[in-house]
Amino acid sequence: MAAASNRRAAAGSGPDNTDQLEMGSIRWSDTQGTAVGQWFDSHLQVIQRSGSRLPRLPGAEFFLDLDMTIPTEPIGSIPRPQKLIEAFTRYDRGSMSQEEFASICNEAVRDTIKKFEATGSPVITDGEQTKPSFATYPIHTLTNLSPDGVKIQFADGHVRQLPKLSSGPFRYKTYASTYLRTAKEIARMPVKQAVISPSALSLLYPSEGIAGYPQEKFLTDLVNEAASDIRGCLEQGAHCVQIDFTEGRLAVKLDPTGRLLSSFIALINRVLGQFSEQERKRIGIHTCPGGDRDSTHSADVDYSGLLPSLFGIDVGNFYMQLASEPDRRRVLRIVRENLRSPRRVFVGVIDPINPKVETPKEVRDRVLEASEFIPLELLGTTDDCGFSPFGDDLSTARETAFAKIRSRVEGTLLAADQLG
Numbered sequence: 001m002a003a004a005s006n007r008r009a010a011a012g013s014g015p016d017n018t019d020q021l022e023m024g025s026i027r028w029s030d031t032q033g034t035a036v037g038q039w040f041d042s043h044l045q046v047i048q049r050s051g052s053r054l055p056r057l058p059g060a061e062f063f064l065d066l067d068m069t070i071p072t073e074p075i076g077s078i079p080r081p082q083k084l085i086e087a088f089t090r091y092d093r094g095s096m097s098q099e100e101f102a103s104i105c106n107e108a109v110r111d112t113i114k115k116f117e118a119t120g121s122p123v124i125t126d127g128e129q130t131k132p133s134f135a136t137y138p139i140h141t142l143t144n145l146s147p148d149g150v151k152i153q154f155a156d157g158h159v160r161q162l163p164k165l166s167s168g169p170f171r172y173k174t175y176a177s178t179y180l181r182t183a184k185e186i187a188r189m190p191v192k193q194a195v196i197s198p199s200a201l202s203l204l205y206p207s208e209g210i211a212g213y214p215q216e217k218f219l220t221d222l223v224n225e226a227a228s229d230i231r232g233c234l235e236q237g238a239h240c241v242q243i244d245f246t247e248g249r250l251a252v253k254l255d256p257t258g259r260l261l262s263s264f265i266a267l268i269n270r271v272l273g274q275f276s277e278q279e280r281k282r283i284g285i286h287t288c289p290g291g292d293r294d295s296t297h298s299a300d301v302d303y304s305g306l307l308p309s310l311f312g313i314d315v316g317n318f319y320m321q322l323a324s325e326p327d328r329r330r331v332l333r334i335v336r337e338n339l340r341s342p343r344r345v346f347v348g349v350i351d352p353i354n355p356k357v358e359t360p361k362e363v364r365d366r367v368l369e370a371s372e373f374i375p376l377e378l379l380g381t382t383d384d385c386g387f388s389p390f391g392d393d394l395s396t397a398r399e400t401a402f403a404k405i406r407s408r409v410e411g412t413l414l415a416a417d418q419l420g
Helices: 002-013 036-040 043-050 082-093 098-118 177-184 198-204 215-235 247-254 259-272 328-338 360-371 398-419
Strands: 021-023 150-153 159-161 193-196 241-244 283-287 317-320 344-350 379-383
Touching (some): 177 193, 177 215, 193 198, 193 215, 198 247, 198 259, 215 259, 328 360, 360 398, 379 398
Parallel strands (some): 241 283, 283 317
Antiparallel strands (some): 021 150
């Protein structure tokens, strides 16, 4: 835990807030390296054209009937196998056939689901194996983008960058339900699906504006597309839909007045306004300080600036990073003051950035700690973040991710047994 704490403390030594977001020159990829995000540009269309179907997996029968007193869910991503990453490179160079590439992609999804189910997790994901990143999956291959969009600076100095919209109208190229449909063809367990927040994609609109396409029209289109993304997942039978809102804490860092955060939350609630109360019970929001390559972009931001506003989002579930917080009890007190029934909060009990695999007893103790502040009927457990939100992130070993997930499941069961 000391290593994790040191990394969190180092986050405060990053650049000034004014340097955290700036306009740059390449798409959302690491500006210190090659634009690896281009690997993923056409993979989804290739898989669809291949007509391949993935067989269902055997095993995991015990956990199909598991009644979790304290529900536990993953956040989303799992590190991609090296074979898949190499396939992206070869396919991009034109040295791999469409059929071979699709086969490798399908194999990665199948293997990920098999290993996910073997952890005993009562809810799984596809590990986001064929997403370019958690944020950019809807916009890959769009032709009305230019590469010089918003940059986000991480504490260790590396940068991720979005493209920017060059003309209207704004439409998604790929909806998350496409990934969900593939996963459900093989999964025996309930499958949750993560989607990107409309607030993150609102950063695509350039500060100089777009002739003939005002920002308000863009935001209307964005709200409708984001709602379609969520609705498609619900209709495809997702166990639940999680909105990734990693920019929430960053918004507090960039604008301590809270105006930017308020505008982000208002935009998300515009999307949620298109759903019934019953549908919103199956929708959740995830917050973390951004995990990428063992670094974060806003871990130095005090949760007190985010959580009171975050709980104003009209969803049924909240997934929040907690395991890596230096003072978890202080954060839990803030949660207790702001959480209202019947909403449930899934607290992070696993730190994906820390290479040490937590023991089930360590997880148990974190759950017991959280239960001192959160009523049992409103408590769940999760991971602080995905293990590889960007397709090129190799900072965490694939097997380490599954080992941590297994500890989360076993530790949650230990806590539930002790709590009765």
